[in-house]
Amino acid sequence: MAFEGLADRLQNTIQKIKGKGKVTEQDVKEMTREVRLALLEADVNFKVVKDFIKKVKERAVGQEVMESLTPGQQVIKVVKEELTSLMGEDESKIAVADKPPTVIMMVGLQGAGKTTTTGKLANLLRKKYNRNPLLVAADVYRPAAVDQLETLGKQLDIPVHQEGTQANPVDIANRAMEKAKEEHLDYVIVDTAGRLHVDEDLMNELSQIKENVQPDETFLVVDSMTGQDAVNVAESFNDQLDISGVILTKLDGDTRGGAALSIKAVTEKPIKFAGMGEKLDELEVFHPERMASRILGM
Amino acid sequence: ARYRSVDEDFFEDLEEILIAADVGVSTVMDLIDELKMEVKRRNIKDTNEVKQVISEKLVEIYHGEEDEEVAELNLQEDDVTVVLFVGVNGVGKTTTIGKLAHQLQEDGKKVLLAAGDTFRAGAIEQLNEWGNRVGVDTIKHSEGSDPSAVIYDGIQAARSRKADVLLCDTAGRLQNKVNLMNELSKVKRVIEREVPNGPHEVLLVLDATTGQNALSQAKTFADATDVSGIALTKLDGTAKGGIVLAIRNELGIPVKYVGLGERVEDLQTFDPQAFVYGLFADMMDEE
Numbered sequence: 001m002a003f004e005g006l007a008d009r010l011q012n013t014i015q016k017i018k019g020k021g022k023v024t025e026q027d028v029k030e031m032t033r034e035v036r037l038a039l040l041e042a043d044v045n046f047k048v049v050k051d052f053i054k055k056v057k058e059r060a061v062g063q064e065v066m067e068s069l070t071p072g073q074q075v076i077k078v079v080k081e082e083l084t085s086l087m088g089e090d091e092s093k094i095a096v097a098d099k100p101p102t103v104i105m106m107v108g109l110q111g112a113g114k115t116t117t118t119g120k121l122a123n124l125l126r127k128k129y130n131r132n133p134l135l136v137a138a139d140v141y142r143p144a145a146v147d148q149l150e151t152l153g154k155q156l157d158i159p160v161h162q163e164g165t166q167a168n169p170v171d172i173a174n175r176a177m178e179k180a181k182e183e184h185l186d187y188v189i190v191d192t193a194g195r196l197h198v199d200e201d202l203m204n205e206l207s208q209i210k211e212n213v214q215p216d217e218t219f220l221v222v223d224s225m226t227g228q229d230a231v232n233v234a235e236s237f238n239d240q241l242d243i244s245g246v247i248l249t250k251l252d253g254d255t256r257g258g259a260a261l262s263i264k265a266v267t268e269k270p271i272k273f274a275g276m277g278e279k280l281d282e283l284e285v286f287h288p289e290r291m292a293s294r295i296l297g298m
Numbered sequence: 299a300r301y302r303s304v305d306e307d308f309f310e311d312l313e314e315i316l317i318a319a320d321v322g323v324s325t326v327m328d329l330i331d332e333l334k335m336e337v338k339r340r341n342i343k344d345t346n347e348v349k350q351v352i353s354e355k356l357v358e359i360y361h362g363e364e365d366e367e368v369a370e371l372n373l374q375e376d377d378v379t380v381v382l383f384v385g386v387n388g389v390g391k392t393t394t395i396g397k398l399a400h401q402l403q404e405d406g407k408k409v410l411l412a413a414g415d416t417f418r419a420g421a422i423e424q425l426n427e428w429g430n431r432v433g434v435d436t437i438k439h440s441e442g443s444d445p446s447a448v449i450y451d452g453i454q455a456a457r458s459r460k461a462d463v464l465l466c467d468t469a470g471r472l473q474n475k476v477n478l479m480n481e482l483s484k485v486k487r488v489i490e491r492e493v494p495n496g497p498h499e500v501l502l503v504l505d506a507t508t509g510q511n512a513l514s515q516a517k518t519f520a521d522a523t524d525v526s527g528i529a530l531t532k533l534d535g536t537a538k539g540g541i542v543l544a545i546r547n548e549l550g551i552p553v554k555y556v557g558l559g560e561r562v563e564d565l566q567t568f569d570p571q572a573f574v575y576g577l578f579a580d581m582m583d584e585e
């Protein structure tokens with residue numbers, strides 16, 4: 001069951017090369033084949049894997065690997081470098097609007113972790129940046145979604161704007177903006193209902209909210225256990241909402257998290273934070289290099 | 299037709315489409331090898347004919363040795379039937395309970411819910427609201443209390459109110475959290491102690507959007523709670539949930555229900571044939 005990491009996967013080929021003392025193109029082919037399998041087992045999307053392998057192969061048939069005394073390690077190095085650069089720089093900054101309040105909108109599939117992350121972000125903004133956020137309960141569909149956000153607000157002692165479940169999410173968001181201005185709250189975080197990327201009506205609702213509140217950040221919240229479908233989800237949300245960044249949740253689990261690579265590759269938007277638990281202080285800065293190692297199982 | 303013949307290109311596309319459905323690369327490669335042999339053996343040239351063989355082989359992977367039909371729900375005749383819901387965070391446990399409660403009620407059963415998620419903000423209210431929506435009562439304690447105690451009370455209440463079925467919600471937990479998995483085992487032991495042969499079902503809820511990690515989820519939850527079946531949720535999206543093939547094949551756990559949306563009526567019993575066809579239908583429908 002335990003998936004083999006890339007290093008283990010490359011062992012056989014490396015042994016063979018040692019016997020011959022020379023790297024052939026066939027060896028490189030075998031090694032990239034193992035890289036492909038490792039990435040697919042880590043849930044990286046197959047199209048993303050394809051492009052990635054092409055890049056690795058180009059570099060691997062070069063001198064760097066072919067003439068190296070430690071070709072296996074050299075391949076791993078190439079793969080890690082390419083992965084890390086694909087995943088981008090450390091990017092943990094949250095936008096600040098010229099004129100407050102700064103608005104953050106949380107979007108994503110059902111159950112990804114939007115509401116919890118809304119609480120976490122508010123907590124971070126207050127603790128680390130000394131800000132005063134307002135949480136907005138714009139999910140009027142999921143049973144007790146409003147209660148959930150209210151409870152988080154109470155736990156954090158951070159105000160929540162809610163209008164029950166009869167009001168329209170666009171109106172709720174608009175009135176929250178007014179309230180934030182009146183009460184001089186400098187951040188507004190809008191928690192929206194989970195929805196499928198193919199649900200036209202609900203995706204339009206998000207566009208409308210976005211048009212109205214003009215967010216400075218639109219975070220796509222993605223479950224790190226997501227499989228091959230991550231590309232479809234990320235692409236759709238990005239096409240329709242032009243997201244500004246991604247927050248990856250549930251990284252405290254044992255998933256390889258290949259979805260991270262898929263999302264980054266199709267949206268080219270930075271992954272900014274990682275959810276590391278259910279508690280409200282368990283949000284971390286996202287580290288591309290650590291993620292690369294994790295995906296490769298090393 | 300997009301594919302004139304069953305050639306290398308055809309198999310390459312099939313491999314990709316099955317990997318894209320989260321079937322898992324090793325399962326897919328084994329399958330493609332077998333398919334190639336079968337196609338040769340039966341001398342199949344036509345892509346329409348091969349469709350049948352793919353379905354057969356996929357169902358074979360799903361069923362493995364056993365081919366008997368799996369009963370929907372192990373309902374008891376003369377005692378309360380206790381169903382325990384388990385799974386990682388956000389997969390759809392609470393929602394599935396609401397939908398199943400509705401179905402059981404429609405079948406004339408008296409249903410009771412137990413709010414065993416005492417941890418997540420708003421979890422008790424959420425289950426309670428589902429109960430109100432479908433017209434069944436919810437046994438609940440306050441947030442932060444011991445989940446085992448809630449389930450214990452649920453069982454007593456089910457007995458005294460002569461309920462037919464008790465559906466027990468639990469907090470979502472990632473399978474690598476040892477303490478939380480132990481807590482779940484304890485909940486199960488309470489049910490075992492209080493109800494002969496209980497729990498009668500332990501349903502693991504899996505999100506169809508999940509990739510290969512679902513296999514690890516199934517294994518660990520099965521170790522902790524002896525899972526009897528799977529509810530595969532969120533199949534109304536574009537994810538296919540192909541990992542349940544490997545789960546059935548390697549661990550023998552059958553899928554019992556599929557979730558197809560957020561409304562009360564969006565729960566169906568699992569149909570293996572239809573499911574496996576769905577895994578590669580996109581490829582065939584393009585013809």
Ligand SMILES: Nc1nc2c(ncn2[C@@H]2O[C@H](COP(=O)(O)OP(=O)(O)OP(=O)(O)O)[C@@H](O)[C@H]2O)c(=O)[nH]1
Binds near residue numbers: 142250251470
């Ligand atoms: N272990 C862990 N659990 C998390 C994390 N983030 C969220 N969760 C849990 O995931 C589940 C779903 O989180 P929610 O915040 O309700 O997700 P959501 O996206 O708001 O869900 P909907 O509003 O229904 O679409 C809850 O059980 C959370 O406690 C994380 O980083 N780690």
Ligand SMILES: Nc1nc2c(ncn2[C@@H]2O[C@H](COP(=O)(O)OP(=O)(O)OP(=O)(O)O)[C@@H](O)[C@H]2O)c(=O)[nH]1
Binds near residue numbers: 471557
């Ligand atoms: N589209 C779709 N959404 C679903 C389905 N089942 C559940 N959901 C949604 O997924 C989200 C999470 O569902 P919950 O029932 O709260 O999941 P849970 O497993 O109880 O979550 P935790 O208790 O936080 O671990 C909610 O927004 C549900 O409405 C389904 O079959 N299809």
Ligand SMILES: [K+]
Binds near residue numbers: 223389
């Ligand atoms: K999820």
Ligand SMILES: [Mg+2]
Binds near residue numbers: 115192
């Ligand atoms: Mg929410």
Ligand SMILES: [Mg+2]
Binds near residue numbers: 393415421468
């Ligand atoms: Mg729940």
